[in-house]
Amino acid sequence: MGNAAIDVLGIGNAIVDVIAHADEDFLTRHGMSKGAMMLVDEAQSDLIYSGMGPGIESSGGSAANTIAGVASFGGGTAFIGKVRDDELGKIFAHDLRALGVQFDTPAATDGPSTARCLILVTEDAQRTMNTYLGACVELKPDDIDEALVAAAEITYLEGYLFDPPLAKEAFRKAATIARNAGRKVALTLSDSFCVERYKEEFRALIADHVDIVFANEAEARALYDTDDVEAAAKELARHAGIAAVTRSAAGSMLLRGEELVRIPAAPVEEVVDTTGAGDLYAAGVLFGLSRGRPLAECGRLGSVAAAEIISHVGARPMVSLKELANGVSASAAA
Amino acid sequence: MGNAAIDVLGIGNAIVDVIAHADEDFLTRHGMSKGAMMLVDEAQSDLIYSGMGPGIESSGGSAANTIAGVASFGGGTAFIGKVRDDELGKIFAHDLRALGVQFDTPAATDGPSTARCLILVTEDAQRTMNTYLGACVELKPDDIDEALVAAAEITYLEGYLFDPPLAKEAFRKAATIARNAGRKVALTLSDSFCVERYKEEFRALIADHVDIVFANEAEARALYDTDDVEAAAKELARHAGIAAVTRSAAGSMLLRGEELVRIPAAPVEEVVDTTGAGDLYAAGVLFGLSRGRPLAECGRLGSVAAAEIISHVGARPMVSLKELANGVSASAAA
Numbered sequence: 001m002g003n004a005a006i007d008v009l010g011i012g013n014a015i016v017d018v019i020a021h022a023d024e025d026f027l028t029r030h031g032m033s034k035g036a037m038m039l040v041d042e043a044q045s046d047l048i049y050s051g052m053g054p055g056i057e058s059s060g061g062s063a064a065n066t067i068a069g070v071a072s073f074g075g076g077t078a079f080i081g082k083v084r085d086d087e088l089g090k091i092f093a094h095d096l097r098a099l100g101v102q103f104d105t106p107a108a109t110d111g112p113s114t115a116r117c118l119i120l121v122t123e124d125a126q127r128t129m130n131t132y133l134g135a136c137v138e139l140k141p142d143d144i145d146e147a148l149v150a151a152a153e154i155t156y157l158e159g160y161l162f163d164p165p166l167a168k169e170a171f172r173k174a175a176t177i178a179r180n181a182g183r184k185v186a187l188t189l190s191d192s193f194c195v196e197r198y199k200e201e202f203r204a205l206i207a208d209h210v211d212i213v214f215a216n217e218a219e220a221r222a223l224y225d226t227d228d229v230e231a232a233a234k235e236l237a238r239h240a241g242i243a244a245v246t247r248s249a250a251g252s253m254l255l256r257g258e259e260l261v262r263i264p265a266a267p268v269e270e271v272v273d274t275t276g277a278g279d280l281y282a283a284g285v286l287f288g289l290s291r292g293r294p295l296a297e298c299g300r301l302g303s304v305a306a307a308e309i310i311s312h313v314g315a316r317p318m319v320s321l322k323e324l325a326n327g328v329s330a331s332a333a334a
Numbered sequence: 335m336g337n338a339a340i341d342v343l344g345i346g347n348a349i350v351d352v353i354a355h356a357d358e359d360f361l362t363r364h365g366m367s368k369g370a371m372m373l374v375d376e377a378q379s380d381l382i383y384s385g386m387g388p389g390i391e392s393s394g395g396s397a398a399n400t401i402a403g404v405a406s407f408g409g410g411t412a413f414i415g416k417v418r419d420d421e422l423g424k425i426f427a428h429d430l431r432a433l434g435v436q437f438d439t440p441a442a443t444d445g446p447s448t449a450r451c452l453i454l455v456t457e458d459a460q461r462t463m464n465t466y467l468g469a470c471v472e473l474k475p476d477d478i479d480e481a482l483v484a485a486a487e488i489t490y491l492e493g494y495l496f497d498p499p500l501a502k503e504a505f506r507k508a509a510t511i512a513r514n515a516g517r518k519v520a521l522t523l524s525d526s527f528c529v530e531r532y533k534e535e536f537r538a539l540i541a542d543h544v545d546i547v548f549a550n551e552a553e554a555r556a557l558y559d560t561d562d563v564e565a566a567a568k569e570l571a572r573h574a575g576i577a578a579v580t581r582s583a584a585g586s587m588l589l590r591g592e593e594l595v596r597i598p599a600a601p602v603e604e605v606v607d608t609t610g611a612g613d614l615y616a617a618g619v620l621f622g623l624s625r626g627r628p629l630a631e632c633g634r635l636g637s638v639a640a641a642e643i644i645s646h647v648g649a650r651p652m653v654s655l656k657e658l659a660n661g662v663s664a665s666a667a668a
Contacts, residue, residue, distance in 0.1 A: 056391065057392070058390045094386075095388035113421070313652075
């Protein structure tokens, strides 16, 4: 581990979420695909917002949520991502730094505003996301701090970074630095539509540059054009080394080479909002891996974090995951 | 009722809340009085924010929360208050309009940013508030739409409006218009420290211009310098006509002339965050009064709304209060 004491460095889109309840009709009227992430421009974002119910705002962004989770577990963390020097940008930066996350990417001083994601939560607790990338399109290779990447045990990248063109270059630069420094590279496929957009590139990347890959069932199947999720999971593990495939209420599979562990989902009293479930599962697994924990324990930490996040509105933990994980461990041992 | 179909018009500080968990030590270190609202300047606000944990943002403001509640009950509503033309100002306006609240006060185009209230929620679910008034100091008598006030069944004013000097003048103008139009004026005392700041003015106002007054125990006692909350409540009712005094878990008292109704608190599974409890209690009572419901029913609506708001983080309802009130009514009858 480097002297910077960074267990996990996340690189991703820096986004503030605007979360509101909506009915299925609203999704249909706006041509949204339930459960998916759709990219929208500023005018579309404004149009959707003007039709949405009252919301709450919470810092978001897939990799940023994961990093917040790792920090909440007590891990050493850093984040690279681009906000504007506006009110939402300050909120995003505050919410990471308040958790002890090192976040030094300079905010853009002109151009589009800080990115926002309009999240509609339907009665089934499913979330449908509409992202205006805003200042995220300004993230460029120069924003990748070489020393930081080289010092981080694991560099975690979100597939969504392929959407802003310069960010994709930044992504590749970071992956190369990490690999050259003998560090691990982790990737989440992000979303099945995102996989469809970049399928060939993702396949090549996983084969050549990635050590740990996260996917849900739909993403894993989309990547390898198969209906067989176990086959897809094994293919991911064969190329990356470690693969984590999440299956919602059915839990998850963690694979390392020939090893396969099935992890049950942690019990949740009431599922309120599934936003961030995958992000926080990744947080638990990455924290566990960075500390050399056995696969089954990594999976348990992932399940605990995912269960916490879906029990309330918003994609950032509301309690200390470190305490939560220890409490669950203690009661499981009792 | 006027042709504008406004049951309740609220006039108050237009604020976005930033809500985070904190421990008691944090309050002590920053010289905060638990449960109270403290006014801070921009530098103090920035200092507190930089020490706070990660937050969520939600539209707030005492009277604005009440108006959101009345709208959620299905009442016709309007709001007058001052934001800046910035991101938080847009969020504040959106969250009212999305509920059908008429909100036409022009945003300030220069000067301080939209007001924010840094809210620390301690483990006992109590909230402690630090308000930077920002653009609220720009609310002036010219912002009071005479026709709107004259058309509203009830004009509801928050005591906090006495803090920004021009807003106090706007407050008096609105109360005078409403009275001259034969409408009702309602007032909340807001906070016991606020009562201490404006005790004489509040007493005179209640005696001369107010028909309905809301207070919690501490505020009622502070206003009349007494330890006897029942005596204070009766004094309020004697001057105003109708008085509502809230007593947290012990419920509330509603008084109209000689009539006194005791209302139990509605049951809550887990008290998560008490922010907005008084505001939403007022929403239920005002909605009931505007529809001519009996006092006991007005109180029940207040208790239902308060119970909803303390069961989650944030001071705006997360479900339809209309449906909730009907549901509770149905199950109570079963």
